[in-house]
Each structure stands twice: as C-alpha cells, then as structure tokens.
Amino acid sequence: xxxxxxxxxxxxxxxxxxxxxxxxxxxxxxxxxxxxxxxxxxxxxxxxxxxxxxxxxxxxxxxxxxxxxxxxxxxxxxxxxxxxxxxxxxxxxxxxxxxxxxxxxxxxxxxxxxxxxxxxxxxxxxxxxxxxxxxxxxxxxxxxxxxxxxxxxxxxxxxxxxxxxxxxxxxxxxxxxxxxxxxxxxxxxxxxxxxxxxxxxxxxxxxxxxxxxxxxxxxxxxxxxxxxxxxxxxxxxxxxxxxxxxxxxxxx
Numbered sequence: 386x387x388x389x390x391x392x393x394x395x396x397x398x399x400x401x402x403x404x405x406x407x408x409x410x411x412x413x414x415x416x417x418x419x420x421x422x423x424x425x426x427x428x429x430x431x432x433x434x435x436x437x438x439x440x441x442x443x444x445x446x447x448x449x450x451x452x453x454x455x456x457x458x459x460x461x462x463x464x465x466x467x468x469x470x471x472x473x474x475x476x477x478x479x480x481x482x483x484x485x486x487x488x489x490x491x492x493x494x495x496x497x498x499x500x501x502x503x504x505x506x507x508x509x510x511x512x513x514x515x516x517x518x519x520x521x522x523x524x525x526x527x528x529x530x531x532x533x534x535x536x537x538x539x540x541x542x543x544x545x546x547x548x549x550x551x552x553x554x555x556x557x558x559x560x561x562x563x564x565x566x567x568x569x570x571x572x573x574x575x576x577x578x579x580x581x582x583x584x585x586x587x588x589x590x591x592x593x594x595x596x597x598x599x600x601x602x603x604x605x606x607x608x609x610x611x612x613x614x615x616x617x618x619x620x621x622x623x624x625x626x627x628x629x630x631x632x633x634x635x636x637x
Contacts, residue, residue, distance in 0.1 A: 392418075392469075393416075393417045393418065393469075393471040393472070394417065394418045394419075394420065394463065394467045394469050394470050394471050394472070395409075395412040395417045395418070395419050395420070395470075395471065395472040395473070395474065395617075396419075396420045396422065396459075396463055396470055396472070396473045396474065396512070397409040397412070397419060397420070397421055397422065397474045397476060398422045398423065398448065398450055398474070398475055398476050398477040398504070398508060399422075399423055399476035399477035399478060399527070400421035400422055400423050400429055400432050400445075400476070401421075401423035401424075401425035401427075401428025401429040401431070401432060402425070402428050402432075402577065402578055402579075403575070403577035403578060403579060403606055404476060404527070404572065404575060404577060404606045404609045404610065405421075405423070405432075405474070405476045405477075406421075406428075406432045406435070406606075407606035407607055407609070407610045408474055408476070408606075408609070408610040408613050408614070409421050409432050409433075409436060409443065409474075410432070410435060410436060410439070410441075410610075411607075411610045411611070411613075411614055412472070412474075412614065413436040413439070413441030413442070413443055414439070414441065415614070416441075417471070417472070418441075418442045418443070418467055419433075419436055419441065419442070419443040419444075420443070420444055420445075420446055420459075420462070420463050420466070420467070421433045421436075421443055421444070421445045421446070422445070422446050422447070422448045422450075422459055422477075423445075423447070423448070423477065424447065424448070424449050424477075426445070426447045429445040429446075429447065430445045432445070433445040444466060446458075446459050446462045446463070450475075450477045450500060450503075450504030450505075450507060450508055451499040451500055451503055451504055451507075453507050453510075453511075456504075456507045456508055456510075456511050457511055459511075460511045460512065460515060463515075464515065469515070469519050470512060470515045470516060470519075470522060471522050471523070472522065472523050472524075472525075472617045473508065473509075473512045473522070473523075473524045473525070474524075474525050474527070474613055474617075475504070475505045475508045475509065475512075475524065475525070475526045475527065476526075476527040477500060477504050477508075478500055478501045478504075478527055478545075479496060479497060479500045479501065480497075480539070480542050480579070481493060481496065481497065481542075482497070482538060482539045482540070482541055482542055483538070484538055485537075485538055485540075486540040486541075489540070489541055493541060494541050497541045497542055497545050498541070498544075498545055498548075501542070501545035501546065501548070501549065502545050502548045502549065502552070505526050505549050505552055506552055509524060509526075509552065509556055509567070512524060513556070513560065513565065516560075516563075516565045517560075517563055517565070520564060521563070521564030521565055522564075522565050522566075523565070523566045523567075523568075523616065523617040523621075524556075524565065524566070524567045524568070525567075525568050525569065525570060525613045525616050525617060526549050526552070526553050526567070526568075526569045526570075527549070527569070527570055527572070528546045528549040528550050528553070528569040528570065528571045528628060529542075529546040529571055529572060530571050530572065530573050530630060530632045530635055530636055531543040531546045531547075532546030532547050532549055532550045532569070532571055532628065533550075533571055533628060533630065533636050534636060546571075549569060550569055550571075550628050553567055553568065553569040553626065553628070554626045554628075557625045557626030558626060561625055561626075566616075566621070566622075566624065566625040567625060567626065568616045568621075568624060568625060568626065568627050568628075568629065569627070569628045569629065570609060570612050570613060570616070570628075570629050570631055571628050571629060571630045571631065571632065571636070572604060572609050572631045572632065573597070573598055573603070573604055573630070573631065573632030573633055573635045573636075574594040574597070574598070574603045574604065575603060575604045575605065575606055575608075575609055576603050576604065576605055576606065577606055580594070580603065591603075597635050598632065598633030598634060598635050599633060599634035599635070599637070600633035600634055601633075602633065603633075604631060604632070604633060608631060609631050612629055612631045616629065
C-alpha cells in the first residue's frame with residue numbers, strides 16, 4: 386500500500402475470526418476501507434463492527450467462495466460501495482482432516498479442495514479484472530507451511546495449500562507487467578480460536594506445535610497480518626510470486 390491510503394479499499398475473505406479478522410483490523414487502522422467477507426455472517430458482522438467502533442470504515446458481505454455466483458456478487462458489492470479494489474487477502478480456508486490418507490473421505494476431499502483451492506481461484510478470477518481496469522493492485526493468498534512441506538494426517542489439506550502456491554506463482558507471472566503483484570503467506574501454527582479448540586481437545590497438540598517452531602512458541606495472528614500488509618505495501622514493490630513463511634523457523 387502507498388503511504389497515503391485515502392480512498393484505498395481492501396477485501397478480506399475468511400474475515401470472521403482469527404488471521405482474517407486481525408488483518409482486516411490492521412488494514413483499517415491504516416485508513417483503508419475494508420470489505421469483510423465470510424460464510425459466518427455473525428462473525429463477519431462483528432469484525433466490521435469492531436473496525437467501525439475504532440473509527441474505521443468497513444462493511445460485511447456474506448460469501449461462500451466455492452460458488453462463483455456468490456464471488457461475482459461479492460465483487461459487484463465491493464464496486465457498488467467503493468468503486469475499486471486495491472488489496473485482496475484471499476484467506477478463507479478450512480482444515481477438517483483427522484487421519485491418514487487412506488482414511489479420508491470423498492466429501493472431505495471435495496470440501497477442502499473446494500474452499501482452499503477453488504475458492505482462491507474464483508476470488509482471483511473475479512478480482513483481477515477489477516485491478517486490471519484500474520491499473521494495478523496487490524493480492525495475498527493464504528497458504529501454509531503445509532504448502533512447503535509434508536503434513537502427515539493432513540494430506541488433502543497439504544495438497545490444497547501446495548495448489549494455492551501454484552495458483553499464486555502462475556498468476557503472479559501472468560500479471561507481473563500489469564502492475565498487479567500476487568504473493569502468498571505460509572503461516573505455521575498460529576494462536577487463533579481454531580488452534581485453541583484443538584489444544585483444548587488434545588493438550589499434546591499445543592506442546593507439539595510450540596516444539597516444531599525453533600523460536601519456541603506458536604505465532605500470533607498479528608504477526609501474520611503484519612506480513613500481509615507488508616506484501617501489499619510499496620515496501621514490497623519488487624516482490625511478486627513469493628511464498629513467505631511466517632513460521633518461527635519451522636520450514637528452515
């Protein structure tokens with residue numbers, strides 16, 4: 386983002402909680418208008434209300450990113466309200482696996498690939514024409530350290546995040562000369578409601594998660610959000626097509 390943010394607009398999918406909510410709040414704190422989107426209307430509205438309560442400008446638009454008609458309607462809503470889109474954080478994703486590859490179900494596969502891969506593809510498909518028409522923009526997609534390495538008992542999720550990086554890198558090259566930068570973040574284990582639920586169900590998961598990061602702890606949503614805002618900023622003007630780990634050294 387530029388040093389002056391007047392009139393700039395950001396879209397955050399998966400904005401009802403966790404990394405998405407925190408990133409939406411950080412965008413707004415810099416004077417950027419934010420469109421929050423999620424399938425969770427209550428959580429998404431709460432994020433928008435949080436931003437407005439702090440003096441920022443935000444609205445919520447419900448969207449299931451696996452349905453092209455809803456993604457198209459989301460982009461139409463962004464344009465109808467603000468007339469442009471400078472930054473897109475395609476963060477909607479799910480993580481529902483519990484077992485080894487041969488124990489997975491077709492419904493699990495379809496759900497994970499649908500949100501994590503098709504959702505990112507559909508969002509970029511409808512964001513890119515807007516950015517092309519206005520002469521540029523920046524997109525950040527949420528991948529994972531599981532997009533850079535193996536993830537035992539999460540093989541479908543792992544494959545989906547590898548796919549996000551394939552989409553990100555390919556699109557980054559396709560649109561590099563059109564002043565549209567496209568990057569991905571690859572978070573390690575981050576302290577969100579999702580992680581806390583898993584930790585409460587199995588405390589050993591928390592111990593393992595801390596141990597897998599050489600920095601000796603899990604990450605904070607604010608740390609991932611800061612990486613997203615950096616990739617959107619003019620400070621990252623020569624960066625496109627990267628998969629940036631935010632993982633406390635885990636992939637190293």
